[in-house]
Amino acid sequence: MxxxxxxxxxxxxxxxxxxxxxxxxxxxxxxxxxxxxxxxxxxxxxxxxxxxxxxxxxxxxxxxxxxxxxxxxxxxxxxxxxxxxxxxxxxxxxxxxxxxxxxxxxxxxxxxxxxxxxxxxxxxxxxxxxxxLGPEPLEAEFTPEVLKDRLIKKKVTFKAALLDQHVLAGLGNIYADESLFLAGISPQRRADTLSEEESVKLHAAIKTVLQAGVDAQGTSFRDYRDANGEKGWFEQDLQVYGRGGEPCKVCGQTLERLRLAGRTTVYCPQCQK
CATH class of the missing domain: 3.20.190.10 (MutM-like, N-terminal)
Incomplete structure (x- = not known):
């Protein structure tokens, strides 16, 4: 998608x-x-x-x-x-x-x-x-405080919360997995356990991952193409998404795959304890 x-x-x-x-x-x-x-x-x-x-x-x-x-x-x-x-x-x-x-x-x-x-x-x-729709994550109005306020009310996993477009607009399976990995947060944890320090890390991770995706003109696995019919190249920078069973690029631990919020989720059990 x-x-x-x-x-x-x-x-x-x-x-x-x-x-x-x-x-x-x-x-x-x-x-x-x-x-x-x-x-x-x-x-x-x-x-x-x-x-x-x-x-x-x-x-x-x-x-x-x-x-x-x-x-x-x-x-x-x-x-x-x-x-x-x-x-x-x-x-x-x-x-x-x-x-x-x-x-x-x-x-x-x-x-x-x-x-x-x-x-x-x-x-x-x-x-x-x-x-x-929730706030735009690449706009200046999106701050760590805004993120914490949106997530602290959600009694669901971090993965489910980030996929909820009412919480935050624009994230889907790919960039939710990548953001949680960069922030070092387990996708299985409940979103209402987010601390002040973690909200800063996750906020920065979301903005970094999304901007990198924009700079790479998106991720093309199957269907996605831009208006000229060209593929994006962010796939080569993916840390966890689609890499279940492969070694983590950071610590070497085998990446695990599970089902959360109806979607396949990949994470590192070492980097995202």
Whole structure:
């Protein structure tokens, strides 16, 4: 699933191509992939609008159109947004094509979980999934105190708490595992046991890991690609995620794998006691 670094990379690589362009037409191959607003269909809302900005909130990509309309794109497990300078025939799993005055954007999704929702910009936060998101971990407002306040109320494991988008926006399985390893915190511990010192370490670890992921343009194992179809290279820097049974790069202890919050979790029993 694209997490914060992947969605941020998609935002950056897509903005280069489509900012200031008008949407001339919309081709809906699988109409369920989009949502209109009230009684207006998706295509009716977006055709003729100009793309003025691309933003991000957690794992959501926000395509701002003129006349105060926003497209909220959530890639879910396998969604992709790719730009093509020339006309391209839709591939097998392409569900939506935005035909621009120069080039096309294709939304594809093997698992069919992803969606693009059109919503008036003034209502974007209040009346969509964005309304329940926690703080942005790469913003200045995200401090160790904010992190501790969010976690100390959670009577679940650290892994479950970090995956909860209401606690903190943008982290998923990859960056939660990596952040906990860097902070030296066991994913099995309860989040409400976080100390002041640990909140400082975990705060720094989250920001460091996410920024490194952004700098590496994300992690590509299977489906993730940026808007140009390119892979990210953060996989080569992973300390624990996906490495269960292998030796820890720090201490040499065998990394253990377990199931937490419904997700596979990898950690070092020595470095994360």
């Amino acid at each position: 694209p997490e914060l670094p992947e969605v941020e990379t998609i935002r950056r690589t897509l903005a280069v191509h489509i900012k200031d362009l008008k949407i001339n037409d919309v081709k809906l191959i699988w109409p369920t992939a989009v949502c209109g607003w009230q009684d207006k269909a998706f295509a009716e809302l977006v055709i003729g609008r100009r793309i003025i900005e691309l933003d991000r909130r957690g794992k959501y990509l926000l395509i701002r159109l003129d006349e105060e309309l926003t497209l909220i794109a959530h890639m879910r497990m396998t969604g992709r947004l790719n730009y093509y300078a020339d006309h391209r025939e839709p591939e097998k799993h392409t569900h939506v094509v935005l035909q621009l005055e120069r080039g096309e954007v294709h939304f594809s999704d093997v698992r069919k979980f992803g969606r693009i929702q059109a919503i008036p910009t003034p209502l974007c936060v209040r009346e969509s999934s964005l309304s329940k």
